[in-house]
Amino acid sequence: MVRILVLNGPNLNALGRRPAEHYGTMSLEQINQEISRKAAEFKLEVEFCQSNTEGELVDRIQAGWGSIDGIIINPGALTHYGYSLKDALIDAAVPVIEVHLSNIYARERWRSRSVIAGVAQGQIAGFGWRSYTAAIEILAGLIQERETDPG
Ligand code: DQA
Numbered sequence: 001m002v003r004i005l006v007l008n009g010p011n012l013n014a015l016g017r018r019p020a021e022h023y024g025t026m027s028l029e030q031i032n033q034e035i036s037r038k039a040a041e042f043k044l045e046v047e048f049c050q051s052n053t054e055g056e057l058v059d060r061i062q063a064g065w066g067s068i069d070g071i072i073i074n075p076g077a078l079t080h081y082g083y084s085l086k087d088a089l090i091d092a093a094v095p096v097i098e099v100h101l102s103n104i105y106a107r108e109r110w111r112s113r114s115v116i117a118g119v120a121q122g123q124i125a126g127f128g129w130r131s132y133t134a135a136i137e138i139l140a141g142l143i144q145e146r147e148t149d150p151g
Pocket of ligand 1 (some may be wrong): 074076077103111
């Protein structure tokens with residue numbers, strides 16, 4: 001079974017109470033339900049972790065070494081300065097997709113720089129909760145392709 005780790009960084013536990021024009025109205029739990037539904041379509045096993053602390057996200061990534069096939073991460077504000085998170089994603093050596101609910105390039109200038117983007121295979125931003133389900137679909141395709149053609 002292919003296992004995907006879905007990570008959410010600081011303040012994403014508060015979705016549903018954060019500004020709806022940027023983040024929509026769904027709670028993280030509701031978004032996770034949509035992710036689970038999409039993952040089931042592709043027969044992927046998903047594990048979820050949200051933390052307001054960078055070190056906890058690093059610990060979770062390290063705990064998945066050897067057993068996780070791909071990572072979907074919304075690093076929250078750590079997107080813009082989280083170097084230990086970046087290193088942990090490099091060390092994980094699995095495909096990573098960076099997601100954002102909002103379009104980080106259409107907001108304050110400080111949000112338009114991602115220190116994570118360079119170590120992710122790609123980024124999906126601006127589609128609300130659909131950014132996550134799109135990432136599931138893409139990751140499923142990437143992993144399947146890699147398994148059928150490892151070279
Ligand atoms: C976010 C964008 C970040 O700039 C912000 O700090 C967040 C959420 C997004 O999903 O749009 O907390 O990652």
